[in-house]
Amino acid sequence: MKKVGIGLVAVVGLALVAVFALQRPVGFWLFQRGIEQNLGGNNLAEIEDGLHVGLCGTGSPMPNIDRAGPCNIVIAGDQAFVVDIGEGGGRNLALMGFNAADLDGVFLTHFHSDHIDGLGPLQLFHWTRGPNTAPLPVYGPSGVEAVIDGFNAAYATDDAYRTAHHGEDVAPSSGGGSEARPFEMTGDSAVVLKRGELKVTAFKVPHDPVDPAVGYRFDYKGRSLCISGDTQKSANLERVCKGADLIVHEALQMEMVSELQEMLTAQGVDSGAKIMLDIRDYHASPQDAAESAQAAGAQMLVLSHLIPPLPSAYLYPAFLGDAPDRFDGKLVVGEDGMLFSLPASSDAFKQRELM
Helix, strand or coil, X not given: CHHHHHHXXXXXXXXXXXXXXXXXXXXXXHHHHHHHHHHCCCHHHHCCCEEEEEEEECXXXXXXXXXXXXXXXXXXXXXXXXXXXXXXXXXXXXXXXXXXXXXXXXXXXXXXXXXXXXXXXXXXXXXXXXXXXXXXEEEEECCHHHHHHHXXXXXXXXXXXXXXXXXXXXCCCCCCCEEEEEECCCCCEEEEEEECCEEEEEEECCCCCCCCCEEEEEEECCEEEXXXXXXXXXXXXXXXXXXXXXXXXXXXXXXXXXXXXXXXXXXXCHXXXXXXXXXXXXXXXXXXXXXXXXXXXXXXXXXXXXXXXXXXXXXXXXXXXXXXXXXXXXXXXXXXXXXXXXXXXXXXXXEEECC
């Protein structure tokens, strides 16, 4: 037995020596395989005809290592748009297998920083991974012009560096930045884009003092989905999204946020406690979202822009409260990388993970 033990130790020792001796070539081989896997696919080209929504960010301004800021990608046939672009959203789009160069534009629901602070990297990826010779179109209610002017000014010097370094073929000087595509909201809703069989409708939502604030409905080949943006419980959302197959709705758990407020107060962090108090009056709870989805007659409700951060799925039942009792359809707590598919001219629902 002693000899066997010595033999095993020797074998393990030799194996460890081999592992470290081969670390450089094995590591380089793994790197090559990773490149082939990550650069070889294009989910936009491979996805089936229909209406799809991917969650490229389900978080909030509160730090959460597993969730980027608010970000959704909507695909309708061969068209693709991002709805809101929070910090980390562009990174997640790439990890989900989508090339930002293929995007047809961005829709902004409102101009809170956490819904726009990923625009800089996104417009860079849209420009240089194509390359594109025209700026990234960004649709939004009045006021989007100032937002885009600011981003373009902030990135102008960087754009010039990249064209000078890589040349017009890789970074054409005409393609950097974004281009504002504002629309007016004179009523409670308005069709803001019709292209082929895709129709996009913007609708007002209550998010005072933020004004304007809108959500979006997408219709394509008999399928439909809505994205709420930031909102209190909204009768207008319920009206405009009537009959939608799927609703992506923001959600703030009131009791959990109240607990955060009490802890911050106890620690003497008065400004943080005041913010936790204030945010409760212009967001919807999971129960509110469930009731709105029920009123709209949706078949699936996906909760996103989750407040507060949820470090584990074990917390989902506590986050949801009695929301499942208020909605007859399928209720999902969104996670970064999820893709929901509504095949064209069908009643089917499909769901998968892309990261």
